[in-house]
Amino acid sequence: MLKFVHLTDLHLSNPAERPDGYDTHATTRRALDHAAEMFPDMDFAVITGDIANWGEAVAYERMEALLRDFPHKTYLMIGNHDNRANFFARFGDRHPYALPYVQYVDDRDGLRLLFLDSQTPGTHGGAFSQDRLDWIAARLAETDREVLLFMHHHPTAIGAPSMDAKGLMNWPAFHEVLRPHARKIRHIFHGHCHTPLAGSVLGIPFTGLRSMGPQAFTDLKIEQACRWVAQPHYGVVLVGPDSVVTHQIEFAYAGPLMVRDRQKFTDFIALCAARGVEVPTEDPAPMDPVR
Template sequence: MRLVQVTDTHLHADPGARSRTGFPLRQLHTVLEHARTKRPDVLLVTGDVSQDETLKSYEHAQQAFASMGCPWFWLPGNHDQPELMAEHRELNVEVDLGHWRLLLLDTRVNGQPHGELGQAKLKALAEQLEGDDRPTMLVMHHPPVAIGSEWMDAIGLHDREALWQTLAAYGQVRAILCGHIHQAFASRESLAEGEVAVFGCPSTTDQFLGGSPHFAVDEASRPGYRVVDFHGGELTTWIERVDL
């Protein structure tokens, strides 16, 4: 089973709109063309699909993701409007991959750049984990760990400690995928029931400079995506960069 993650496409209603360093829709198509050569079984889109929060931007996204020829799923980021997304595609909370399952968490806080789950969503997550002990990957937009960039850490998942406290009792959670950070990232959190790997992903558009205390674009880095291969109860993953 192979999964491809793309994130932070930041599309506009205008298909020719520019970002800071390029053209988001054009770059998305180039990234997806490259990703198709990996023959994924599932495409996962981890938020900030739109930049201008328009229905037309989600139409561009839906057409692009459908071109992959495999099932695809998305969740909202801080720039998104879930109601508009749902007009084009259902917002799933769980994806069954057979031996594995994905739980998609909405960390969006209306009108704010940071993320939060809150008690109700954490309680629902615990109930989902109680009901199924298969190897599980959580998927969210905001990173649940500090990534070493002061400005980005300030707008990450604000209640991440509460998330880790919730996960402490559930050893079936093996990994977390996130978006938001516009860069490759990997770390591990040690819990009583085992380690949880945390993976960030490059954007299909602008890249952020890792380790910078202030907002900065990494103009030397290329767009990319993440590939995840599931092998029984284990996984391997890597980043692919795409020349424009």
């Protein structure tokens, strides 16, 4: 079983500013501290882009400082808010990049991890240039391993106008690269949408998460960027031989937890009977009284 932490869209800035009114640095620190304490057995963490809000060099300095206190291998990626030059200035030797992109591969734990760079100049949308598409195709073709794929932009249109307007501009070309290898791509993890998402493309499941700053709201009609008050979270991902599961960890929740013993099924039967409902049981009943 592989276990990793997925954070996305940190939107760090300089100490004097709060992007969109959020102390994204404090929230990121809280998320990392929480993850380190709650999941000390994690295999690694991954941050799927938008590390910085305005791409400032100081934002990457602050990222580096946060990681100094985080005792786990952490894969870094960029998004549309990031500045590739400033990222490389701070993290230029951190990963085996396929330059000039923040795109790289790591084979570990029997899997191939593919980290993609979907940033493209001049737009909040993304795109994979032909050289990047060729690189992705080659990395997929050369391995027999199953693949976990990480990217910043959502991997397909999701039917929300405000988010699709800043999605990948060449989804069809990207999908054609994935298509021959779809069966061995176990899962796609992405960011950018600032909302929890689950779906599939070409039969490949994908998962997106909230940000460390503003959270997106959609009713599938709103065309503007729309924010609402929702708590940040991060994901803890469990990868088994036949399953991939993401738990959304509500590290920012400060209210009470209503913990109680699990109800015995025999008590449930009695409660139903008191209301005139007979619960069928098999006889002889190989009954687990709790389950």
